[in-house]
């Protein structure tokens with residue numbers, strides 16, 4: 390089967406809030422699948438979790454600049470701005486992070502004004518240099534047209550942070566790529582394939598018998 | 610072609626003659642029903658003197674619109690002539706649908722209408738609004754439209770009369786791969802095609818609003834297919850609603866340039 394495109398509903402809970410109420414409902418609305426990224430202690434319940442600060446036994450949802458060399462941590466979802474090119478400072482930081490931390494995902498964001506060709510080159514470099522890493526593209530910063538281009542060119546990458554109101558775009562992207570779309574999270578439960586929406590039927594246009602074009606003939 | 614990562618843009622002056630059209634094609638947002646009992650209520654087509662005194666630099670003039678119920682063909686020939694006096698750019702005027710309409714209404718041969726257009730300064734015959742060269746689709750979505758074979762004949766006749774015809778490739782969710790293959794085969798057999806215009810279906814305001822617009826990648830794959838079949842044929846597309854990334858993508862798949870409207874004149 391072709392590699393599915395995943396939809397991971399994601400909820401971001403800021404620090405200092407007990408997010409259990411939100412998380413419970415968010416997960417219920419998504420059939421028990423979803424990923425909750427929390428600033429404080431992770432709420433319990435189904436779905437998967439990550440935290441914005443390192444906590445033992447939790448996946449750390451970390452920005453590249455937050456990774457200090459002496460920090461111990463469990464698995465990391467690493468968010469980084471698209472690295473300009475191999476050899477640059479960000480690229481070196483990234484290489485060090487990949488070696489140093491047990492990375493679960495690399496989440497690539499697009500800084501403002503970054504041309505698509507630069508993201509394309511960076512992804513090419515990343516897929517070659519970090520062949521085993523899971524690369525995810527940030528839906529909100531990369532933009533629909535660029536997402537389409539990159540998802541077609543790099544079938545191994547996935548899309549992160551797709552909001553509910555982006556689902557119809559994700560569905561049409563999956564259809565255009567001829568890939569199944571699956572609802573999932575990182576809890577280890579099997580993904581649920583989402584059936585493609587039915588195509589509407591073409592309407593019948595009522596046809597009146599017309600023997601000549603219906604125009605005013607006063608100028609003939 | 611891609612120029613340092615940027616897609617080429619051709620500035621276009623778009624002249625819309627009228628937004629009303631009796632033909633009522635399901636895919637068209639010009640399909641405003643015409644009150645036939647009282648044609649005087651229909652907004653008249655743009656008059657030649659309504660052209661603005663000046664406009665931004667353009668490299669193409671496109672004249673298109675609905676099928677008028679109040680003006681004769683000579684009215685539009687005059688419009689083309691007025692525009693020709695103001696610019697040296699190519700003028701793409703009307704399409705086989707309009708020619709067939711005026712031919713039926715005024716009972717004048719199509720080649721005569723074409724000669725009038727050419728002498729007034731038109732260089733290209735436009736591709737029409739939703740020309741899938743597949744009769745069952747035409748009958749279903751646009752039952753009063755001229756048949757596919759007739760469209761092809763008029764395109765060839767235009768070329769013989771010194772007006773290069775343009776082709777249309779409409780990308781829509783209700784045109785499947787097989788239908789698209791039939792359409793491309795019929796269209797691209799015209800050796801004298803000046804260019805092809807790729808037009809993604811825009812459902813808003815049409816009778817087919819229940820369909821989604823085609824995905825950018827579907828548009829890209831059809832551009833690729835046209836390019837594969839006719840490697841040197843210019844392929845254009847309107848730049849409306851396409852961002853920089855989309856342009857880059859489509860030009861890399863074989864699109865020649867985007868048509869960007871610098872001014873739209875019309876009712």
Ligand code: SF4
Nearest residue numbers: 630633634637675738
């Ligand atoms: S596609 Fe052309 S003929 Fe059909 S309704 Fe629109 S303007 Fe009229």
